[in-house]
Amino acid sequence: MPRLFVLQLSDSFSTLWPTLARECGLSLEVTTSPARFETPSDGVGIVAAGGEEHHLEAAFRDLSPRSMEVAAVASHAEPRAVVAAVRAGASEYFALTGDIDLLRSWLREQADAVRTRHHRSAFAETQRDKYQFDGILGESPALVAALDRAARIIPHSGVTVLITGETGTGKELLARAVHYNGPRREAPFVDINCAAIPEQLLETELFGHERGAFTDASSAKPGLFELANGGTLFLDEVGHLSPLLQGKLLRVLQERQIRRVGGVKSLPVDVKIVAATHVDLLAAARRGEFREDLYYRLNVVPIELPPLRARREDIVPLARHFVRQFAVEYNLPLPQLSPAGERTLRHRRWPGNVRELRNAMERAVLLTQGRQIASWDVEAEVMPDVRDANGIPFPAPLNTVIVAAVPSMLSICAGNKSEAARRLGISRTRFQRLLDHGEAAALDSDADADNEAAPAVPLTLLGGARAARARSRQ
């Protein structure tokens, strides 16, 4: 609990402190001696001088250098006394009883700030424990070499790292391990998947924007570079960056400055860049799809994570680890892996690498509910294509449903496209596009579909209203 330290220069207000401390979630320590007035970083201070305002300035000057905020509390706010106290180091000046609400709010804010600092440190510690290098399982030489290399660059706070590897090999896990074991661990680790967001939005997300930079920019907004300041920015799928953003990223790496969209001022940023990609960036650079200069800027410390097929000896130990982990997580009896199950695991193809192995073991734990995991429990999954009576996939993502519903509705409407489009609540043009181009058209016109009056078709069981209610909103 954050502490409230009160230095009393007079007896005034002395009955107030216990109440205020309780209301603001602070423990209380009161003293009348400046020498015994502590100023630790997990506290907030008050110098109280009801009736003794002329002593405030001296009291503040006598306080040792401190790492917490200390306010002056008096019974009146005579301008000279206020100015003198603030010049001597008071963070705020409150005149009671008039400013009691302001004092309470200030104390709450300070208590919150102390808690935030505490959270940040505790969070960093938890993440460090979670992302210990020792916790990354595997004995294959390829993995050990990659981890050795990563461990060597950890003390070097500003070094840019490029992690390569197939999907599911653990690139993000390694990026987090590099951050949380390094000197920047108390600063934020900010990750962004460059493939998930269109270019224009990604630009404002990364660099922020000034007010009026575009139609919707009603106020200035910092971007991820600014939010990651002091910490690490993890750019996943960096190979998907557009040429424009490649150029802007290169400038950041060279100049360590960013400029918000619509801004004229350059802002300094201190951010470690860890980039990751599953594509061969050098080959992309040779084809002219990725800037060669950016490639060399990113490739300062390259770390390649091996695919699971290159570390077959790790498969069974990893599988056993996941079985234990999920049995605990779901509070289920610990199932054993049968010898046949282990053989299947070793010989199965794992295109999704460790992530796919983890998912398969989680599935096995949930479905076996404690019985032995047999070979058929871990064979490559073949998902049933469940269809409803209409021939429409069920359940399925909305786009899939839309595409399937188009010919179905056309048949119901005896080939009348306008009527079929009307019944599906989409435009005739879109209907034709879906008829001609199927899934590709559905994905392309997704945004457009969302803006149309009736966004198409049947029962998916999993509608939009649940998100509309945003159960997880705070």
Add this chain to the structure above:
Amino acid sequence: MTLTSTHGAVCAGPESIDAIVGRAEALLRSGDAREARALVVTSLPAIERHGNRAVLRKAVNLLGAADFEMGEFADAEAAFHQALDLARRDGDDLLLARATNNLGAIANVRGQREKALVMYALAVAAYQRLGQARGLAHAYHNMAITFRHAGLLDRADEHERRAIEFAREAPAPHVVTLARIGRAEISLLRGDARLAEATALLVARELIGVPDPIERANALRVAGAARLALGNTAGAHETLSQALALARRHGVALTEAETLRVFAELHARNGAMFEARELAGLAIRLFTRLGARRDRDSLEAWTAALGERLEVTPSP
């Protein structure tokens, strides 16, 4: 334009502004968004006059949350934007993260998925700065919902996993439940109904005796849908009946509507088209009342297609 001028000026009473905002928050948390909103609107002029920025920020965010609960998304967006501005000006990082997350939720409701993802990513960064595991869990869960709606199921599942991880650290068991149900829904969408059923039933079992009947109803709803997808109509009927009873007992209209929708599908599967249509009609009325336009429209389209079949294969 300030919120005061938007919402009119009425003076607050003698109660301290702190206490008023606390009361409004309690009203909102107990489900009375309308009363909470009225209280904040009435008190805003006094709060602005008072000059207590912390209380003002909290009040503005509460106003947005109340508007959101009532489905007044334009008003909610205006309030959250104002909260965001106040947070930036005053250096309130926690409010900044929350307001950004809430704006993401509004963008998602409107189907602006990319914008929603951008807002959530900014919220994640802000929560990272604060070391707020609970906030991270919420933001990742919201991102997962958006990815799920976009059909990016692998990404949605990874984000639910992260939500669970951070929710366990927080600890925020409610978010663990939400994210697990989300993962069951993703499994169902992937066509892995067995896994969906196992996950949803596990969550439902864990929630026995826990005062969270709403999420238990949701878990049973997903388990019912999974059983239906597996062709286990009797099992689906049993589970969906439990979900519906819970939803009705606790007045959770959204879960009731979603369960009725699955029930309608169950009847259609059994060839009972008349009953299917009846239940779909009930669900449509509930979706309409809730302002869930996308669900209403899609169910109406489905019912229209069902109507065609009804003409040729009348239920016995």
